[in-house]
Amino acid sequence: MIVAIDGYSSSGKSTLAKDLAKILGFIYVDTGAMYRAIALYFLTNEIDLSDEKLVQDSLDNITVSFENKDGENCVTLNGQDVSKEIRTLEVSQIVSEVAAIPAVRKKLVAIQQSLATKSLVMDGRDIGTVVFPNAEYKFFIIADVGERSRRRYVELISKGQEVSYAEVEENLKHRDHIDTTRAMSPLRQAEDAVCIDTTKVTREEQLALAIKAIESKQL
Numbered sequence: 001m002i003v004a005i006d007g008y009s010s011s012g013k014s015t016l017a018k019d020l021a022k023i024l025g026f027i028y029v030d031t032g033a034m035y036r037a038i039a040l041y042f043l044t045n046e047i048d049l050s051d052e053k054l055v056q057d058s059l060d061n062i063t064v065s066f067e068n069k070d071g072e073n074c075v076t077l078n079g080q081d082v083s084k085e086i087r088t089l090e091v092s093q094i095v096s097e098v099a100a101i102p103a104v105r106k107k108l109v110a111i112q113q114s115l116a117t118k119s120l121v122m123d124g125r126d127i128g129t130v131v132f133p134n135a136e137y138k139f140f141i142i143a144d145v146g147e148r149s150r151r152r153y154v155e156l157i158s159k160g161q162e163v164s165y166a167e168v169e170e171n172l173k174h175r176d177h178i179d180t181t182r183a184m185s186p187l188r189q190a191e192d193a194v195c196i197d198t199t200k201v202t203r204e205e206q207l208a209l210a211i212k213a214i215e216s217k218q219l
């Protein structure tokens with residue numbers, strides 16, 4: 001069984017995905033972390049994103065794997081755990097450009113689909129529309145950009161990163177634009193997805209809304 005959760009950056013989708021996975025006893029898969037791992041590789045190796053051949057050759061040399069250790073996502077890039085390194089603003093600044101490259105999406109969608117041998121809660125931008133269009137349950141998570149920026153800013157500061165609120169807000173708006181307008185599988189709500197606006201709801205309330213939607217579909 002698959003629960004697909006799509007939505008904007010910092011909308012609360014990964015919090016909901018983790019909470020639902022815990023309650024349902026499913027594995028949580030954060031697909032954004034996979035795009036971030038590839039972005040980290042391109043950043044570290046100074047790959048020119050406009051050089052299609054170089055990008056494809058690099059992808060052929062990259063192994064991204066995903067493990068779920070005690071409910072925590074662990075993403076490895078060529079065998080190295082990069083779970084922490086992928087969370088910087090530098091990676092956030094190029095990840096949407098990287099995720100718009102068709103060859104990158106092709107590689108990661110195949111990996112994501114191969115994980116479906118177990119019940120999953122998977123979050124991302126195209127899970128209910130492209131990766132698992134037949135998912136049993138689909139959610140689309142939205143929230144005001146101001147509230148999303150505030151959440152992301154607090155998160156980065158609490159991790160000791162030196163960022164300003166303005167930088168974080170600009171980055172979110174930039175990513176929203178690229179994620180929703182790219183040619184290949186742009187972020188959009190699947191027709192059969194339940195939309196939850198998390199701007200004014202608590203973590204517990206958003207979980208309750210999702211569980212209610214799941215229960216009402218089962219009746």
Ligand code: DC
Pocket residue numbers: 009010031032033035036095096099100123124125126127175179
């Ligand atoms: O969820 P996140 O902010 O960690 O995702 C990072 C970027 O990856 C986001 O800007 C868009 C992209 N992404 C995507 O295009 N498709 C997915 N399934 C997941 C993430």
